[in-house]
Amino acid sequence: MKKISKVVIPTAMALSMVLSSTALANPQSNPNGPYIENEQNISLSSYLSNEDLAKTLTKLEASSKGKMKLEVVGYSNHTLDGYKTDVDKGDPLYLVKFGDADPNKKRVLITTQIHGNEQLGTEAAIDIIQKLSSGGKEVDEILDKVSIWIMPRINPEGSDNQYEGKWYPTRYTHQAWLPENIDLPAGTLAPWYYNADGSERAQNNNGRIVYGIPGYDQNRDYNPNLDFRVENEDKEEIAKFLNSRTTNNSNYGGFYVTAEARTVTGVFKEFKPDVFVDVHHRGFNTVSDEDNRSVPVQFAAVVADPYTDPFTGDKYEVDEDVLKLGKQVNALSAQALQRGNSHFGAIQKYPDVNLPGTALGAFALNDSAIMLIEIKGQSQTLGQKQAGMLKETVKVPLYEVFKGLADGSIHDVDPALYDAIPESTNRISDPTTRD
Numbered sequence: 001m002k003k004i005s006k007v008v009i010p011t012a013m014a015l016s017m018v019l020s021s022t023a024l025a026n027p028q029s030n031p032n033g034p035y036i037e038n039e040q041n042i043s044l045s046s047y048l049s050n051e052d053l054a055k056t057l058t059k060l061e062a063s064s065k066g067k068m069k070l071e072v073v074g075y076s077n078h079t080l081d082g083y084k085t086d087v088d089k090g091d092p093l094y095l096v097k098f099g100d101a102d103p104n105k106k107r108v109l110i111t112t113q114i115h116g117n118e119q120l121g122t123e124a125a126i127d128i129i130q131k132l133s134s135g136g137k138e139v140d141e142i143l144d145k146v147s148i149w150i151m152p153r154i155n156p157e158g159s160d161n162q163y164e165g166k167w168y169p170t171r172y173t174h175q176a177w178l179p180e181n182i183d184l185p186a187g188t189l190a191p192w193y194y195n196a197d198g199s200e201r202a203q204n205n206n207g208r209i210v211y212g213i214p215g216y217d218q219n220r221d222y223n224p225n226l227d228f229r230v231e232n233e234d235k236e237e238i239a240k241f242l243n244s245r246t247t248n249n250s251n252y253g254g255f256y257v258t259a260e261a262r263t264v265t266g267v268f269k270e271f272k273p274d275v276f277v278d279v280h281h282r283g284f285n286t287v288s289d290e291d292n293r294s295v296p297v298q299f300a301a302v303v304a305d306p307y308t309d310p311f312t313g314d315k316y317e318v319d320e321d322v323l324k325l326g327k328q329v330n331a332l333s334a335q336a337l338q339r340g341n342s343h344f345g346a347i348q349k350y351p352d353v354n355l356p357g358t359a360l361g362a363f364a365l366n367d368s369a370i371m372l373i374e375i376k377g378q379s380q381t382l383g384q385k386q387a388g389m390l391k392e393t394v395k396v397p398l399y400e401v402f403k404g405l406a407d408g409s410i411h412d413v414d415p416a417l418y419d420a421i422p423e424s425t426n427r428i429s430d431p432t433t434r435d
């Protein structure tokens with residue numbers, strides 16, 4: 001996210017703030033931060049490496065007494081149906097299955113770490129997998145009615161990125177734009193979400209680093225046309241589309257150039273989930289001018305407008321029933337986090353966006369109710385601080401959603417409660433620029 005400069009304060013108000021010592025003494029948010037200083041080393045040591053993740057999932061499957069099935073459904077550099085990128089090293093993409101793609105059951109698909117530097121979703125997913133695989137009466141009642149598929153860490157390359165000999169997770173995948181490899185004319189411009197020089201915001205927001213491995217924002221590579229495959233398209237038409245900035249932009253679906261997006265979409269098409277959840281990280285906000293509680297999490301049930309495919313002319317929009325269920329899922333989640341006036345319940349809606357190239361956007365336009373979960377802070381600004389509490393803001397809502405789908409009570413939730421969740425406001429500047 002970009003840094004947003006502070007709103008200009010009228011002179012009279014600025015003066016009164018200077019004169020009022022209590023205003024200066026108040027923290028900008030409660031809790032304030034946690035923030036990491038520029039020169040402070042951030043610690044990621046408690047987070048799972050790719051190797052740890054593989055071991056943990058294997059162990060959980062073995063101890064689940066058949067409840068959980070673990071599958072490798074693709075790799076970061078190739079799909080199981082033969083699509084290959086230029087990258088040699090390929091990390092597996094795991095699918096954890098509780099139940100089958102049974103049309104008589106409710107179905108929930110959860111993905112995490114589509115952005116490699118957003119670890120907590122995966123850590124929370126592991127806790128959820130542990131709980132579901134260990135069973136018990138309540139879990140059995142859920143799994144009797146609901147199939148739950150989880151893909152933890154769908155960007156393993158960004159997650160495993162190294163820089164100067166150190167583990168340095170990044171947002172982007174690893175893959176070069178090589179138009180000739182997909183039979184496009186040499187010199188065809190890359191999709192707009194390509195990061196050619198492999199550079200990102202540095203840890204602690206201390207400027208930018210160039211780690212030098214090109215890649216894509218996987219979360220712009222999806223397309224409402226789930227069957228869009230560049231190799232099957234008219235190459236001249238695609239080249240023309242990419243070479244114009246009036247079409248090569250975020251108003252359109254992505255190009256499915258990453259093996260990761262193709263793999264996740266394959267799982268989506270097989271499973272046809274009623275509910276799709278994608279877990280991210282974001283920045284810092286307070287609830288409002290009057291309420292300075294630090295927002296632990298933002299939710300969204302809508303991230304894409306109605307869409308017309310520029311190549312086929314096909315139209316996509318979110319069905320009314322699907323939208324209603326999405327609002328109910330998000331509303332129940334927000335309700336599940338209320339604890340008196342605790343900052344735990346200081347929920348906001350994610351800002352309005354129209355992003356048909358995101359997994360959530362593309363899947364919502366294909367009949368899945370969605371929930372975007374955006375956890376406070378990035379690994380660059382937060383490290384492991386507050387990890388326990390922030391994981392709860394993912395686990396508690398999802399568990400309530402499972403229960404609500406299992407006993408049908410999700411359908412009694414008033415969708416207006418979603419509309420009433422406070423909008424995203426009062427963004428706090430990045431730690432390096434805070435007062």
Ligand SMILES: [Zn+2]
Binds near residue numbers: 115118280
């Ligand atoms: Zn993200």
